[in-house]
Amino acid sequence: MTLILRQWGWNPEWNERFEPWRRQGCTPGRVALEHKHLYTVYTEHGELLAEVAGKLRYEAAGRAEYPAVGDWVALSVRPEEGRATIRGILPRFSKFSRKVAGSVTEEQIVATNMNTVFIVTSLNQDFNVRRVERYLVLAWESGANPVVLLSKADLSDRIEEAVSAVESVAVGVPIHVISSLENKGLDALAPYVGEGQTVALLGSSGVGKSTLINRLAGADVQATGDIRLDDGRGKHTTTHRELIALPGGGLLIDTPGMRELQLWDADDGLGASFQDVEQFAAQCRFPDCRHDREPGCAVRTALSDGSLDRARYQSYVKLQKELAYFARKEDKALQAAEKNKWKKIHQANKKRHIRT
Numbered sequence: 001m002t003l004i005l006r007q008w009g010w011n012p013e014w015n016e017r018f019e020p021w022r023r024q025g026c027t028p029g030r031v032a033l034e035h036k037h038l039y040t041v042y043t044e045h046g047e048l049l050a051e052v053a054g055k056l057r058y059e060a061a062g063r064a065e066y067p068a069v070g071d072w073v074a075l076s077v078r079p080e081e082g083r084a085t086i087r088g089i090l091p092r093f094s095k096f097s098r099k100v101a102g103s104v105t106e107e108q109i110v111a112t113n114m115n116t117v118f119i120v121t122s123l124n125q126d127f128n129v130r131r132v133e134r135y136l137v138l139a140w141e142s143g144a145n146p147v148v149l150l151s152k153a154d155l156s157d158r159i160e161e162a163v164s165a166v167e168s169v170a171v172g173v174p175i176h177v178i179s180s181l182e183n184k185g186l187d188a189l190a191p192y193v194g195e196g197q198t199v200a201l202l203g204s205s206g207v208g209k210s211t212l213i214n215r216l217a218g219a220d221v222q223a224t225g226d227i228r229l230d231d232g233r234g235k236h237t238t239t240h241r242e243l244i245a246l247p248g249g250g251l252l253i254d255t256p257g258m259r260e261l262q263l264w265d266a267d268d269g270l271g272a273s274f275q276d277v278e279q280f281a282a283q284c285r286f287p288d289c290r291h292d293r294e295p296g297c298a299v300r301t302a303l304s305d306g307s308l309d310r311a312r313y314q315s316y317v318k319l320q321k322e323l324a325y326f327a328r329k330e331d332k333a334l335q336a337a338e339k340n341k342w343k344k345i346h347q348a349n350k351k352r353h354i355r356t
């Protein structure tokens with residue numbers, strides 16, 4: 001039984017966390033694909049199509065409390081129909097989420113329970129270390145461990161230069177140079193995609209994520225840029241799944257949402273990625289130093305004596321501004337919603353007043 005689940009990443013810890021659900025007669029399953037209102041889940045009864053239980057739907061405070069690809073869920077199963085009902089979601093240990101615009105901006109979960117994030121950036125003329133910094137913030141924020149993959153090594157003759165540029169912004173983060181085309185460097189990825197390990201991929205369009213997935217899966221599970229039609233989801237690959245089991249026992253998550261991540265609510269990620277900058281800032285004389293004209297500013301000193309790279313500092317400031325922008329936007333949306341609520345209450349009161 002658990003043998004089947006193990007290939008989807010089940011382990012003793014999940015088993016323990018699931019115990020209360022098991023006592024209620026539930027079966028565990030892992031979400032592999034989200035349809036409009038249904039989910040494809042992997043279970044010990046095979047693949048089932050599941051809907052969300054009314055109670056869970058009713059109690060969900062927002063979209064973030066709906067199941068997402070990578071989640072372990074508690075199910076009531078009807079294997080003979082190939083169907084199941086999702087009763088609950090086990091707590092996530094890592095997640096990627098994005099903001100979806102609506103009347104209020106809402107958090108939508110895009111991938112969960114990954115151990116590792118592959119940040120893929122290509123070594124061709126698009127190579128840009130600032131982009132790696134941005135992805136690192138997202139990765140650290142997710143709770144998974146980042147690993148940088150420099151792809152398309154076959155197209156570059158300045159590999160060492162790129163590696164040291166990444167090293168300087170990704171201290172302590174493993175960096176691998178790969179070429180899916182020439183099958184180079186891929187063996188070194190084995191430890192991240194071993195049994196029970198889940199990996200998500202992050203990177204701009206065209207850096208070779210789908211090609212890498214197909215290499216690791218040993219089959220064309222994902223449509224690549226060469227043959228992809230305009231559906232963007234690779235529908236023509238017959239068994240489109242967003243949680244992909246690899247021959248070595250690991251799992252890959254590749255959802256369309258991963259391609260639309262923005263930076264928001266990522267202060268922790270920013271801090272983790274820019275420890276060097278924040279360490280200087282912590283030495284400023286004034287705790288609220290804006291590193292502008294204040295006396296005793298350690299950041300400005302570090303910039304002028306070269307111990308802090310100017311481009312890196314500018315990148316930090318830019319990302320910080322972006323985060324602040326999202327926070328303000330969210331504040332405004334909340335304020336508007338609150339105002340609206342009070343307006344309605346006033347109107348309702350007025351009407352009551354008139355009637356009496």
Ligand SMILES: Nc1nc2c(ncn2[C@@H]2O[C@H](COP(=O)(O)OP(=O)(O)OP(=O)(O)O)[C@@H](O)[C@H]2O)c(=O)[nH]1
Pocket residue numbers: 151152153154155178179180181182203204205206207208209210211212223224225226259
């Ligand atoms: N030269 C070279 N080309 C590669 C390599 N890996 C992928 N490509 C090519 O790069 C293009 C884009 O690859 P994809 O795998 O579709 O890129 P992707 O990151 O999945 O792109 P999106 O799905 O748009 O996010 C394709 O034409 C691939 O054949 C490589 O190692 N070397």
Ligand SMILES: [Zn+2]
Pocket residue numbers: 281284285289290291292294296297298299300
């Ligand atoms: Zn300062």
